[in-house]
Amino acid sequence: MLRCLWAKKSKEANNQDFLPLISHLSDTAEATARLYDIWIPENLKHFISRKLLIFLSAAHDVGKATPVFQIKPSRSGNKELDETLLSALTRAGFPVESKYIDAQKTRHELASHMVLRRFGINESLCIVLSGHHGKPPNSGQLKDLKGKAYDNHLGFNNEQWMNAQNFLFNYALECAGFSLDEARVLRLTRAEQVIFSGLIIFSDWIASDETLFPLVDVDSNTPIDSALRAEYAFEKLNLPFLWKADADEFNIFSQRFEIDYDNVRPVQAAAARIAGMSPGIMIIEAPMGEGKTEAALAAAEIIAAKRGLRGVYFALPTQATSNAMFERVIRWIKTFGENMEEYSVMLSHGKAELNKTFRNFRLSSGVETDGGEENNAFVHEWFVGRKKGILADFAVGTIDHVLMMGLKQKHLALRHLGLAGKVVVLDEVHASDLFMESYLHKALAWLGAYGVPVVALSATLPAERRNELINAYTGKVNEPVKSSAYPLITYVCGEQTEYEEIQRSDEKRSREVRLNRINDEELADKISEALSGGGCAGVIVNTVKRAQEKYRELAARFGEECVYLLHARLLACDRAKLEEKLAGMLGPPKKEEGKGEFGLPGKEDNEGKFGLTGRAENKGKFSLADTPEKTGRPEKLIVIGTQVMEQSLDYDFDVLFSDLCPVDLLLQRIGRLHRHTRERPQNLENAVCNVLCANEEKLEPGAEAVYGSYILLRTRALLREIESVCLPGDIPKLVASVYSEESGDEFAEQREAYTAKNEIRKAAAGSFQIGKPATEKSTLIGWLDTSLSDDSEKRGEAAVRDGADSIEVIVIQRLKDGFHLLGWIEKGQTIPVGVPGNNLAIKIAECSVRLPALYGGKWIINDAIKELEEAMSKHYLNITWYASPLLKGSLCLILNENMEATLCGYTIRYDKILGLQHEKEEKQ
Numbered sequence: 001m002l003r004c005l006w007a008k009k010s011k012e013a014n015n016q017d018f019l020p021l022i023s024h025l026s027d028t029a030e031a032t033a034r035l036y037d038i039w040i041p042e043n044l045k046h047f048i049s050r051k052l053l054i055f056l057s058a059a060h061d062v063g064k065a066t067p068v069f070q071i072k073p074s075r076s077g078n079k080e081l082d083e084t085l086l087s088a089l090t091r092a093g094f095p096v097e098s099k100y101i102d103a104q105k106t107r108h109e110l111a112s113h114m115v116l117r118r119f120g121i122n123e124s125l126c127i128v129l130s131g132h133h134g135k136p137p138n139s140g141q142l143k144d145l146k147g148k149a150y151d152n153h154l155g156f157n158n159e160q161w162m163n164a165q166n167f168l169f170n171y172a173l174e175c176a177g178f179s180l181d182e183a184r185v186l187r188l189t190r191a192e193q194v195i196f197s198g199l200i201i202f203s204d205w206i207a208s209d210e211t212l213f214p215l216v217d218v219d220s221n222t223p224i225d226s227a228l229r230a231e232y233a234f235e236k237l238n239l240p241f242l243w244k245a246d247a248d249e250f251n252i253f254s255q256r257f258e259i260d261y262d263n264v265r266p267v268q269a270a271a272a273r274i275a276g277m278s279p280g281i282m283i284i285e286a287p288m289g290e291g292k293t294e295a296a297l298a299a300a301e302i303i304a305a306k307r308g309l310r311g312v313y314f315a316l317p318t319q320a321t322s323n324a325m326f327e328r329v330i331r332w333i334k335t336f337g338e339n340m341e342e343y344s345v346m347l348s349h350g351k352a353e354l355n356k357t358f359r360n361f362r363l364s365s366g367v368e369t370d371g372g373e374e375n376n377a378f379v380h381e382w383f384v385g386r387k388k389g390i391l392a393d394f395a396v397g398t399i400d401h402v403l404m405m406g407l408k409q410k411h412l413a414l415r416h417l418g419l420a421g422k423v424v425v426l427d428e429v430h431a432s433d434l435f436m437e438s439y440l441h442k443a444l445a446w447l448g449a450y451g452v453p454v455v456a457l458s459a460t461l462p463a464e465r466r467n468e469l470i471n472a473y474t475g476k477v478n479e480p481v482k483s484s485a486y487p488l489i490t491y492v493c494g495e496q497t498e499y500e501e502i503q504r505s506d507e508k509r510s511r512e513v514r515l516n517r518i519n520d521e522e523l524a525d526k527i528s529e530a531l532s533g534g535g536c537a538g539v540i541v542n543t544v545k546r547a548q549e550k551y552r553e554l555a556a557r558f559g560e561e562c563v564y565l566l567h568a569r570l571l572a573c574d575r576a577k578l579e580e581k582l583a584g585m586l587g588p589p590k591k592e593e594g595k596g597e598f599g600l601p602g603k604e605d606n607e608g609k610f611g612l613t614g615r616a617e618n619k620g621k622f623s624l625a626d627t628p629e630k631t632g633r634p635e636k637l638i639v640i641g642t643q644v645m646e647q648s649l650d651y652d653f654d655v656l657f658s659d660l661c662p663v664d665l666l667l668q669r670i671g672r673l674h675r676h677t678r679e680r681p682q683n684l685e686n687a688v689c690n691v692l693c694a695n696e697e698k699l700e701p702g703a704e705a706v707y708g709s710y711i712l713l714r715t716r717a718l719l720r721e722i723e724s725v726c727l728p729g730d731i732p733k734l735v736a737s738v739y740s741e742e743s744g745d746e747f748a749e750q751r752e753a754y755t756a757k758n759e760i761r762k763a764a765a766g767s768f769q770i771g772k773p774a775t776e777k778s779t780l781i782g783w784l785d786t787s788l789s790d791d792s793e794k795r796g797e798a799a800v801r802d803g804a805d806s807i808e809v810i811v812i813q814r815l816k817d818g819f820h821l822l823g824w825i826e827k828g829q830t831i832p833v834g835v836p837g838n839n840l841a842i843k844i845a846e847c848s849v850r851l852p853a854l855y856g857g858k859w860i861i862n863d864a865i866k867e868l869e870e871a872m873s874k875h876y877l878n879i880t881w882y883a884s885p886l887l888k889g890s891l892c893l894i895l896n897e898n899m900e901a902t903l904c905g906y907t908i909r910y911d912k913i914l915g916l917q918h919e920k921e922e923k924q
Contacts, residue, residue: 004085004092007019008208016218019215027207028207029058033050035203036050043451044195051177056196057204065155066155066161067100067154067161094164102150107133110145119183121183134411194417197780198420201417206233212237243304245302246301247302249276256332257298270500275303277493278493284489286502287487287504291505299423303453314427315426317427317428319398320644326355327357329345329394343393344394345361345396347395351572353845392418406439406443422452424453426440438761442772461735463482475772488502488732514689515690516690516691518690518695520700523657528557530683531655536655540659540672541692542702546700548915551914565639570849570915572849574825579649583650586637586653589678652674660694660712663739664735670689694720714747717746717747771783808848811849811895811916812831812844819875822847825847833876835880842886863904875894
């Protein structure tokens with residue numbers, strides 16, 4: 001009788017295949033059982049009942065046993081299949097009507113909720129079923145169904161329909177081994193509801209994949225064996241087994257990074273030792289070059305072994321840092337070879353498909369791998385795509401994917417599930433601004449509720465922010481850690497917040513950096529004076545427009561051949577080529593003796609074995625006899641850049657010029673100064689940072705717009721009191737002197753405005769945030785109300801970064817004979833009419849750039865997107881490009897023969913050197 005109730009219909013118009021409802025429920029229960037046994041990590045099994053998970057899986061679509069669902073036509077318009085199933089339904093005695101008013105109010109997931117409620121199942125379980133399509137219902141939706149108004153839709157007023165629902169409900173109890181009385185007393189906390197929801201979504205997606213669980217012919221009477229189907233499906237799916245992490249804190253650095261025990265740095269040794277205590281959150285504060293990355297990976301593995309986790313999510317501030325870290329994590333995973341297991345990896349950001357390493361992994365590996373040691377890291381194709389990548393064992397990506405744990409967005413439970421089974425590493429945690437920090441605190445609250453270990457890394461973290469991170473994770477106000485030691489590891493074990501003061505690896509590495517305050521108009525003369533004997537100067541300013549202005553000024557003075565400009569408004573392909581060129585000139589010496597004294601995490605004395613680029617030529621020893629000609633370092637060079645030079649780029653300048661900026665960011669910039677041990681011009685042997693605009697009474701407008709006035713004024717006041725700093729030892733003292741609020745403040749008015757603005761930004765950030773992970777008897781009803789209407793990854797990333805600077809476009813040129821790449825890119829290759837092939841699509845996608853920040857404003861963003869879409873539609877690019885997976889959803893900026901375009905009353909032009917520029921159109 002129940003075979004006439006369907007769950008799936010063929011998507012092909014002339015195909016007569018379908019799947020009976022009871023078979024889909026059985027398939028899902030079998031899939032869930034296997035997921036629990038082979039995929040769910042031990043840390044989650046502590047609060048996930050296998051029996052309850054199977055029960056909910058077997059009942060998740062019981063709401064399809066309703067008349068309002070069973071009369072739904074197939075999406076393909078297959079009338080023959082629809083009529084066959086409807087005829088079987090009526091022959092079996094199920095009454096239906098031809099149409100049901102307000103059918104959307106009784107969607108099958110809501111009906112499943114109501115069926116379970118009818119049996120007295122607690123709301124905390126029902127909500128898992130009604131939310132399994134990605135968004136739990138709100139109280140209004142459920143209130144509509146509580147009365148009798150929709151009983152006809154649900155079949156609650158008909159014995160035949162209720163008998164079918166009763167049978168399916170009891171079948172779900174039988175699958176799980178529950179009695180009705182046992183099921184009625186079950187309760188789930190709010191955090192448990194999220195994880196159960198994520199698992200039901202995951203298992204339902206597997207069971208709904210027709211390549212794994214195929215449909216059957218509507219006329220077939222062959223019994224459907226779900227256990228056999230699941231066995232076949234999971235053999236084909238080939239999910240990776242659980243990570244066999246190593247908890248040997250004494251030998252882990254030699255095993256993973258080839259660092260002998262005697263050469264393990266104090267921060268690394270302490271991190272491994274503390275990891276052996278299995279802390280909840282660990283914050284490692286240490287200067288650049290102390291090996292924080294290795295410390296974090298080692299700590300993650302030790303904790304994972306202790307708790308039984310299945311992987312790591314390594315979060316970084318930008319796509320560029322994510323790309324570099326992806327290669328390092330791959331090399332780390334390859335040292336797991338002794339276990340002969342395979343581990344799925346993922347690069348998680350919007351341009352992952354453009355990363356050659358990730359692309360090569362997809363081409364050379366997949367679901368079916370040979371299991372060899374060299375291929376133990378692979379990209380599992382089932383995890384590729386929207387919303388599933390977070391489920392891969394080892395994912396590297398931008399911090400956005402952690403921040404979006406706090407964002408009201410469809411299928412959020414799947415993101416929580418993906419992170420709940422991992423160790424989460426937050427690199428350069430200081431790089432989050434106040435808006436992002438609000439989301440980070442919400443994400444930490446949920447990670448803490450799940451007991452997910454978090455390792456946070458920073459070189460310049462204000463004490464107040466450190467304490468806020470701990471409070472957010474623990475969900476309570478803890479006694480502040482007041483230590484001013486540096487390096488410092490702060491951690492939480494159980495209810496206690498502890499800290500350990502760490503000795504630096506080499507006190508001789510301390511260096512004095514002289515600070516000069518200069519006026520803006522002195523820049524060119526000061527550079528000329530500094531480079532009189534040759535050398536490489538870095539100039540870091542606060543805005544793209546100011547960087548472009550400085551380039552024009554300095555190129556005219558010193559010649560274009562030795563002046564370079566680097567910022568975020570260069571095409572991705574142009575910027576990548578420029579960064580690579582500069583890295584060749586300004587990177588570490590070919591042979592390192594100095595071992596990256598002020599380098600990025602991991603750029604240490606491992607002879608290049610775990611360096612950022614992994615280049616073989618960085619593995620030797622540095623001889624002071626090496627000349628610029630030998631090392632590729634130019635005799636004279638000036639690089640002007642923006643905040644993109646603060647982090648991730650391993651550039652070493654002989655002298656630095658920086659706009660006034662907050663002290664913690666200034667210290668990051670100084671990290672590019674005398675970064676490596678090398679021979680330098682005689683008058684630049686001592687490190688000097690010249691701070692622009694630090695003498696002037698008025699703040700530079702661009703800096704004030706970016707950072708506000710309060711912290712800038714306090715930083716400027718500090719710089720007027722000191723002539724030099726000793727790094728890295730002075731870092732915590734300098735940061736505390738600007739950010740600490742314990743002492744009196746002469747900038748009370750600015751502080752008040754700063755605080756008020758912060759409160760406004762926090763309120764704005766909270767408008768799309770989920771609630772706290774309450775442990776009381778609260779449910780997910782209304783959990784995602786007022787969520788983003790667009791649940792794409794790009795929209796989510798923009799939301800957690802305040803939307804500013806968020807419109808990304810692909811820049812092409814329209815000439816008389818059609819569309820082209822810009823002239824210097826692939827020699828201005830023609831873009832043919834039609835869907836671009838994969839290779840051309842990659843080249844097109846690499847021509848992306850973000851529009852100026854003004855286009856991210858609420859007053860203009862929608863109009864800008866509309867104009868861009870209309871221009872694409874005019875030339876049918878929205879049709880041809882959107883058929884390409886690499887270009888789907890992209891916006892295009894079409895330049896004319898003069899390399900210009902107009903957008904919302906502004907003229908935009910692109911120049912190979914200057915990048916994107918804009919100015920207000922003059923009215924005629």
